[in-house]
Amino acid sequence: MSHALKTDNSEGLIRDKALWMRRRALQMVFDKQLGHLGGDFSAIDILATLYFGVLRYDPARPDWADRDRFVMSKGHATGALYTALSAAGYFPEDWLDTYMAHHSKLNGHPNRQYLPGVETNTGPLGHGFPVALGIAIAGQITGAGYRTYVLTGDGEQQEGSNWEAAMTAGHRKVKNLTLIIDRNRLQQGAGTEETAGLDPLDDKYRAFGWEVAEISGHDYGQLLDTLGTPVGSREKPLCVIANTVKGKGVSFMENLTKWHHGVPNAEQFAQAMKELV
Amino acid sequence: MPVAAAETALRLDCRVAWAETLESLAEADERIVVVVNDSVGSSNLGGFKQKFPDRTINVGIAEQNMVGVAAGLANGGRVPFVSAASCFLTARAMEQLKADVAYAGFNVKLVGQSSGIAYGELGATHHSIEDFAWLRALGPITLIAPCDAWETAEAIKWAAAHEGPVYLRLSRMKVPTLDLPGRSFTAGKAELQRPGSDVTLIANGTTVHLALSAAEMLAGEGVSARVLNMHTITPLDTDAVIAAARETGAIVTVEEALDRGGLGGAVAECTSASHPVPVQRVGFPGFMPTGSIESLFKEFGLSPAGIASAARIAMRRKGN
Ligand SMILES: Cc1ncc(C[n+]2csc(CCOP(=O)(O)OP(=O)(O)O)c2C)c(N)n1
Ligand SMILES: [Mg+2]
Numbered sequence: 001m002s003h004a005l006k007t008d009n010s011e012g013l014i015r016d017k018a019l020w021m022r023r024r025a026l027q028m029v030f031d032k033q034l035g036h037l038g039g040d041f042s043a044i045d046i047l048a049t050l051y052f053g054v055l056r057y058d059p060a061r062p063d064w065a066d067r068d069r070f071v072m073s074k075g076h077a078t079g080a081l082y083t084a085l086s087a088a089g090y091f092p093e094d095w096l097d098t099y100m101a102h103h104s105k106l107n108g109h110p111n112r113q114y115l116p117g118v119e120t121n122t123g124p125l126g127h128g129f130p131v132a133l134g135i136a137i138a139g140q141i142t143g144a145g146y147r148t149y150v151l152t153g154d155g156e157q158q159e160g161s162n163w164e165a166a167m168t169a170g171h172r173k174v175k176n177l178t179l180i181i182d183r184n185r186l187q188q189g190a191g192t193e194e195t196a197g198l199d200p201l202d203d204k205y206r207a208f209g210w211e212v213a214e215i216s217g218h219d220y221g222q223l224l225d226t227l228g229t230p231v232g233s234r235e236k237p238l239c240v241i242a243n244t245v246k247g248k249g250v251s252f253m254e255n256l257t258k259w260h261h262g263v264p265n266a267e268q269f270a271q272a273m274k275e276l277v
Numbered sequence: 278m279p280v281a282a283a284e285t286a287l288r289l290d291c292r293v294a295w296a297e298t299l300e301s302l303a304e305a306d307e308r309i310v311v312v313v314n315d316s317v318g319s320s321n322l323g324g325f326k327q328k329f330p331d332r333t334i335n336v337g338i339a340e341q342n343m344v345g346v347a348a349g350l351a352n353g354g355r356v357p358f359v360s361a362a363s364c365f366l367t368a369r370a371m372e373q374l375k376a377d378v379a380y381a382g383f384n385v386k387l388v389g390q391s392s393g394i395a396y397g398e399l400g401a402t403h404h405s406i407e408d409f410a411w412l413r414a415l416g417p418i419t420l421i422a423p424c425d426a427w428e429t430a431e432a433i434k435w436a437a438a439h440e441g442p443v444y445l446r447l448s449r450m451k452v453p454t455l456d457l458p459g460r461s462f463t464a465g466k467a468e469l470q471r472p473g474s475d476v477t478l479i480a481n482g483t484t485v486h487l488a489l490s491a492a493e494m495l496a497g498e499g500v501s502a503r504v505l506n507m508h509t510i511t512p513l514d515t516d517a518v519i520a521a522a523r524e525t526g527a528i529v530t531v532e533e534a535l536d537r538g539g540l541g542g543a544v545a546e547c548t549s550a551s552h553p554v555p556v557q558r559v560g561f562p563g564f565m566p567t568g569s570i571e572s573l574f575k576e577f578g579l580s581p582a583g584i585a586s587a588a589r590i591a592m593r594r595k596g597n
Contacts, residue, residue, distance in 0.1 A: 034398055075402070100398035100567060107567040108399035123402030124365060125338050155315060158337035187338065189318045196337025 006228055010053040011220045017087050018048035022249050023276050024086075025079030028099040030269045034108065035099075038259040040079035042184040042217065042244040043151060047072075047084040049223040050149060059089035062116035068146050069135050071119050073128020074153040074182060075109040076261075081118075082106055090117035126159025128152060129179060133165045136177035136237075147231055151180045155187025158196050163208070169237045170209020177237040178227065179210075182217060184246035188260050205239040217242030250275050288451035292321040292390065294426040295447055298433045299358060300325055303332065308356045309437065312347045314340050320360040320390050340365045344373035344385070351383035356437065363389025363405035363446060364396070371411060378442045379415040386436045387418070387444040393483060393533030394565060394573055395449045401564040405446075410538025412444050413511055419464060420511040422446040422482035422532075425454045428508060431462035439464070448483050448533070450570060455486060455506075465509045467517035473503030476588045477521035480531040481507045481540055484559075484579060488531050491584035502588060513543045515551070522552040527591035529557045531584055533574075536560030555594035557587040 007013075021044045029035030047070075051057075055068040072081045078099075086093050091105075098104040105114040109123030120131045132150035139146050152162065169177055181201065185192055192198050202212045211234050215222040226240055246260070247253030250272040253262075264272055303309040303325065310332040317326050317335060326333040334350070336343045340361060347357040359366065366389050367374065378385045389408060396403035412420050421436070421443065423429040429447060436443040455470065462468075470485065471492050480488035485506045492502035503525055505517055521528055528548065530541035541558030548554055561577050574580060578587065 032398075076399075102566075102568045102572050104567045108396075109402050111400065121402065123400060124369065155338050158315075158339045160339060160341060188315045189335075190315075192337075195315060195335055196339070 006053045006224055010224055014045075014048045014052045014220045017052050018045050019276060021048060021080065021083035021087060023273065024083045024096060026250075026264070026269065026272055026276065028082075028096055029079055030264055031097070032100045033263045035079050035263060036076040036261050037079060037263070038186070038246040038253060038256070039074060039077040039153060039182070039184070041248045041250065041253065042246045043074065043077050043080045043182050044083075045218045045220065045248070046151060046180060046182065046223060046242055047080050049220055049227060051084050051088045053220075053224050054227045055149070056146075057088070059117065062090060066144060066146050069119050069132065069148040071122070071128045071132040071135070071148070071150040072110060073122055073132070073150050074125065074156055075122030075128070078106070078108060078110055081110055085115065085117040088117065091115065125153065125156040126161040129162050130165040133169050133174060133177060136169070136174045137172065139176050140172075140174060147176050147178065149178045149180060149227070151182060153187070154181055154183045154185065154192050154198060155195070157181060157198055157201070166205065166208040166210065173209070173235060174237045175234050176231045178240060179237065180227070180240045180242055182244050183241050184244045186246045186255070186257050186260065188257070190257060201241055209236055210239045211236045212239045212241065214241040214243065217244035218248060288453050289426040290449055290451050291423065291426050291429040291447055292449055294429040295388070295433060296321040296324060298430040300328060302434065302437045303329055306356065306437065308354060310334060310350060310355045310357050312336065312343050312350065312357050312359045314338055314343050314361045314365065316361045316390065319362065320388070322360060340369035341373050344370040344387075345377050347385045348373070348377035348381060348383040351385050356384060356386065358386045358388055360388040360390060362396075362403070363392040363408055364403050367405060367408040367411055374412070374418070375415055379417045382417060383442065384440055385442050387442070389444060389446045391449045392422075392446045393448060393450070394561070394570055397570040397573065398567055400567060404565055406534045406561050406565070408446065409510060409532065409534045409540060410542065413538060413543060416511065417442060418511065419443045419509065420446070421464060421509050423508055424482055424485035424506055425452050427454050427460070428462055432464070432508065435462060435464050446482060450483050452483050453486050455489070462508070465512045465514055467514040468506040468508065469503070470506050471502070471504040473501040474525055475501045476527045476529065476592050477503040477505060477525045478529045478531060478584060478588065479505045479507050479518070479521065479540065479544055481510070483533050484531040487579060487581055488584055490581035491588065494581050494585045495588055500588065500592070507540060510540055510543050513547060515547050518544055518547045519551050522548045522554040526595050527555050527588070529559060529584060529587045529591050531559040531579065533579065534560050536562060555591045557591040559584055559587050
């Protein structure tokens with residue numbers, strides 16, 4: 001069975017799932033005292049929208065050849081990815097309790113050989129996009145109907161491999177590929193624009209032969225409309241610049257580099273849980 | 278005894294010694310610059326950046342660019358210290374290391390931070406256990422893994438004064454400072470940490486203090502284990518290795534790295550050519566499962582007990 005196509009109730013469903021994912025990711029990171037909450041929280045609304053309103057997949061058949069693909073290029077945000085895969089039914093919720101535990105399948109960065117639903121291993125930045133491009137080209141060659149989505153960080157866009165992939169995708173008009181950039185404007189140590197500026201990102205992708213949409217990465221309506229655009233309606237690959245807030249949902253984590261890989265103490269955990277309702 | 282000192286000493290994160298030494302070298306030598314990949318904080322270079330903003334080149338998350346830029350800075354008369362997580366510095370920029378640094382012979386200092394399995398649970402992509410093997414294949418790069426804060430500082434001073442490419446493999450793991458009267462650091466020259474005649478334990482980096490504890494354990498069984506701190510893999514101190522083979526007849530190598538192609542590989546190549554003796558290699562077999570540093574060290578025998586057991590096997594194989 002395919003899952004997750006858009007219905008009239010999609011926005012409410014996605015909102016509920018995203019809230020659950022934020023709370024669950026927070027719990028995992030708090031329990032393990034390790035993780036990347038800032039980047040989890042900026043991406044969760046995007047992942048919730050994909051898994052509960054856009055992607056066609058069947059968690060019972062993770063190797064279904066015609067499934068839509070989602071590649072999590074920003075592999076450090078496993079709090080977002082693992083909660084999404086669990087919510088989508090790929091594995092039982094209690095596996096989340098083993099996050100980064102000894103010999104756990106829930107490694108700090110995703111491993112496709114450990115977990116169903118993971119399309120490729122990521123962690124080093126700048127890998128997911130070329131792999132997703134290859135997946136999309138395979139679909140183009142075979143005429144398969146699946147769509148391929150890849151999410152990168154914005155700091156991640158500094159890796160040259162992204163621009164090599166962007167060039168190939170634009171050149172080959174790989175229109176079944178959607179690149180989503182989590183544009184939270186922060187990387188590990190500072191803002192993107194004070195480190196190695198990316199703006200204007202939209203013009204860059206247009207110049208590389210892409211269609212570009214700039215939306216809010218926290219607005220379910222905009223996310224559903226943009227990510228759900230039929231492939232047939234365009235001639236080029238689609239780049240979605242999703243403007244987000246790093247740490248979104250917890251007031252004291254929002255827009256601060258220290259929450260890139262900061263972990264909450266007991267008091268902060270309680271406060272954050274209070275806000276995530 | 279060095280061992281007692283090792284066990285009681287305060288454990289230090291060598292990134293402090295790294296940053297302090299580099300800052301003081303940079304005060305005296307204006308040619309020194311750093312090149313980083315969004316790694317100012319993780320490299321403990323916040324102070325350097327504050328003091329020398331114009332000499333801090335943060336290229337963003339772009340390791341190939343980072344190493345190429347460093348080669349260019351060397352061409353322009355600067356002395357670049359590239360500082361990045363060793364997993365990305367080596368794996369991502371391998372061709373730049375080969376062509377732009379080793380083959381072109383530029384005076385670039387490569388500082389691999391958080392090497393080995395220091396990133397623990399973050400997994401195999403973030404572990405840097407292949408770096409010894411990869412960089413050993415690039416001859417002209419001097420390859421040094423300091424074992425403590427003191428040696429980290431000495432190795433950085435040596436690298437700054439040396440004309441030619443150097444890879445310094447640093448760790449964020451807290452290690453004891455080893456105490457030896459009149460200690461001095463010479464690249465390419467092994468440090469005898471403990472004399473012994475039955476077996477030689479050859480270690481580097483974060484594993485030297487573990488080898489010393491193993492030697493102490495073995496002493497309790499009447500086994501006299503020599504301990505060599507082989508901080509430099511390239512060029513290897515072949516004299517010390519051959520003497521160990523001749524005088525003790527069995528060798529154990531210990532490294533926080535793959536169990537092939539690195540220190541163990543270098544030692545085995547040397548002994549097999551000059552004075553074949555049993556060599557047991559303690560290290561990691563390949564991509565590591567999820568786990569903390571402590572649990573993985575234990576599981577894969579990077580512990581006093583694991584090293585002592587490898588020593589017993591090596592001794593048993595003597596003359597077979
Ligand atoms: C090749 C590589 N270099 C460096 C890192 C270390 N690192 C992990 S996350 C990160 C910052 C990523 O920033 P961004 O892409 O903006 O992600 P987000 O803000 O969504 O967390 C860095 C530098 C890495 N994982 N891979
Ligand atoms: Mg970002």
